[in-house]
Amino acid sequence: CAVKAAHVLSEIAKNEEMKKPCIEAGLVLTLIPLLESTDQEMLLHAGRAIGRICYDNRDFQEELVKVGVIPSLVQILTDYAESEPLVHVALLALYNLADLDSAKEALSRTKVAEQLVKQLRRAESHERLEIVFEVLQALAENDALKVQLVEAGMPEVLSEILLRLQGSSQAEDTCIVRAASDLIVSLLLGGKKGNITGQLKAAKNNAKSIVSILARHEKNQGKDSLNSEFALLISVIVFLTSLTCFVLPLSSDGNCLRIVQLGVIHQLLDLLEKHVQSGDTSVQQAALSALQNLAVPVVSKVQMLEEGVAQRIEALLRSESPPAQFKLLGTLRMLADGQADAAEILGHDPMLLNRLVQWCSVSDHSGICGEANRLLASILHHNRSQEVVKAIQAAQGVKHLVSMTTSEHAAMQNEALNALAIASAIDLETLEESFKESQLVQSLHKLLQDDNTSPEVKYNSMGLLCRLLNSGDLRQEIEEDKIKDTLEQLCSHSNADVVKEAITTLQVLRGET
Numbered sequence: 001c002a003v004k005a006a007h008v009l010s011e012i013a014k015n016e017e018m019k020k021p022c023i024e025a026g027l028v029l030t031l032i033p034l035l036e037s038t039d040q041e042m043l044l045h046a047g048r049a050i051g052r053i054c055y056d057n058r059d060f061q062e063e064l065v066k067v068g069v070i071p072s073l074v075q076i077l078t079d080y081a082e083s084e085p086l087v088h089v090a091l092l093a094l095y096n097l098a099d100l101d102s103a104k105e106a107l108s109r110t111k112v113a114e115q116l117v118k119q120l121r122r123a124e125s126h127e128r129l130e131i132v133f134e135v136l137q138a139l140a141e142n143d144a145l146k147v148q149l150v151e152a153g154m155p156e157v158l159s160e161i162l163l164r165l166q167g168s169s170q171a172e173d174t175c176i177v178r179a180a181s182d183l184i185v186s187l188l189l190g191g192k193k194g195n196i197t198g199q200l201k202a203a204k205n206n207a208k209s210i211v212s213i214l215a216r217h218e219k220n221q222g223k224d225s226l227n228s229e230f231a232l233l234i235s236v237i238v239f240l241t242s243l244t245c246f247v248l249p250l251s252s253d254g255n256c257l258r259i260v261q262l263g264v265i266h267q268l269l270d271l272l273e274k275h276v277q278s279g280d281t282s283v284q285q286a287a288l289s290a291l292q293n294l295a296v297p298v299v300s301k302v303q304m305l306e307e308g309v310a311q312r313i314e315a316l317l318r319s320e321s322p323p324a325q326f327k328l329l330g331t332l333r334m335l336a337d338g339q340a341d342a343a344e345i346l347g348h349d350p351m352l353l354n355r356l357v358q359w360c361s362v363s364d365h366s367g368i369c370g371e372a373n374r375l376l377a378s379i380l381h382h383n384r385s386q387e388v389v390k391a392i393q394a395a396q397g398v399k400h401l402v403s404m405t406t407s408e409h410a411a412m413q414n415e416a417l418n419a420l421a422i423a424s425a426i427d428l429e430t431l432e433e434s435f436k437e438s439q440l441v442q443s444l445h446k447l448l449q450d451d452n453t454s455p456e457v458k459y460n461s462m463g464l465l466c467r468l469l470n471s472g473d474l475r476q477e478i479e480e481d482k483i484k485d486t487l488e489q490l491c492s493h494s495n496a497d498v499v500k501e502a503i504t505t506l507q508v509l510r511g512e513t
Helices: 002-012 016-024 027-036 040-054 058-066 069-079 084-097 101-107 112-122 126-139 143-151 154-165 171-188 196-220 230-241 244-252 255-261 264-278 281-294 298-306 309-316 322-336 340-347 350-359 366-382 386-394 398-404 410-437 440-449 455-468 472-480 483-490 496-509
Strands: none
Touching: 002 016, 002 027, 002 040, 016 027, 016 040, 027 040, 027 058, 027 069, 040 058, 040 069, 040 084, 058 069, 058 084, 058 101, 069 084, 069 101, 069 112, 084 101, 084 112, 084 126, 101 126, 112 126, 112 143, 112 154, 126 143, 126 171, 143 154, 143 171, 154 171, 255 298, 264 281, 264 309, 281 322, 298 309, 298 322, 298 340, 309 322, 309 340, 322 340, 322 350, 322 366, 340 366, 340 386, 350 366, 350 386, 366 386, 366 398, 366 410, 386 410, 398 410, 410 440, 410 455, 410 472, 440 455, 440 472, 440 483, 455 472, 455 483, 455 496, 472 483, 483 496
């Protein structure tokens, strides 16, 4: 009798005009306990009736969550995972409720992530895939559920779907691929900032997911990489973009190196070469950010250099897209950081050096101008070759680095000062004339005199002065500019390092060391 009543009620609820009377009669709350039944027919009709009555009625949806409908729906998915009708009813009900914050909170206390992974693996029809995706997209807005879905293996299952449908030209498949791609992005972008321990744990889990996804893709390659897996690559690169602050855990686990070894770098560069021409800036930015992040760990730098990545990036610099140029310059700077081999490769490319020098004086793109200066400084700083010093001098890049010492950013000032000091130690004779023309000595004196100059910049300025004193002409300029008086004043500076360096520089100036 109860089963028949539930059936009748589910049919009545199809009529829009009958929904309100059902609610006012309190029938919904009467139906809730029926979801605990072991009778599958009862569950089916009760679930349908509840779903139809409460569809698009937020107040009653909230009431349903309060009286505990969420655990019952998840239990149906768990106990009757093989029953298509019951699974469909439970998923529809979750779809109707999933936008509610209270529902997400309740779901986070269940094992819904495991059940959704299971259902996604079983799903064969586009209709079933779509409804699971709808539920997932809503749940992925909740940080706790997002972590649970990643830990349950959802990104890997989504990647399997992408690989299964890759290359299909059917409109329905394209929609599924897009939805799966968006979900991978949403799940792997991580949660809100807060608990750094939790963030690092999530980053490691996400990195492992990406490695797993890429490894699967590697085994399934054979078709045109760019055409067959565009959605997967976009997902991966957007994910990598989010990991700037998580490079350390990535590299310590070996995941970052594994990602590089799987060939992602060249896929990203292939993607860039395609989209730089098409003008798709969103893909460009994501791919370039991913490249920059991957170029941070030392293990990745070595691998990327061995694979000729620097040369491919240099070729891409010929594009006329300022955002792309900006990111590419930053990537090259990351590669050169701490790597003498990279600095030498870049420093021996006259076309690149000439282009950098041009960008160093570009006024309408301050970001590109800054990155070009920083890359030039990085090449000079990490290089150990006299030929590279001569090449940068020949390209007329030295004057820009001298100008960089007076930047409004202390970090850039220090980069320039350190680069010029190292270059002076390698080949001061080559640089001497440029230093005189660009009035380097006078610029350094102003930095030492200015009370607003940071202690680190003062310290590095004196370090460079010590190098310049090895040149007779520059020593004469230093003496004529009366820098000695300023150095004596700095001997009573509040910063101990500045005082120590001022004393050392005075000793070198007096010929005592």
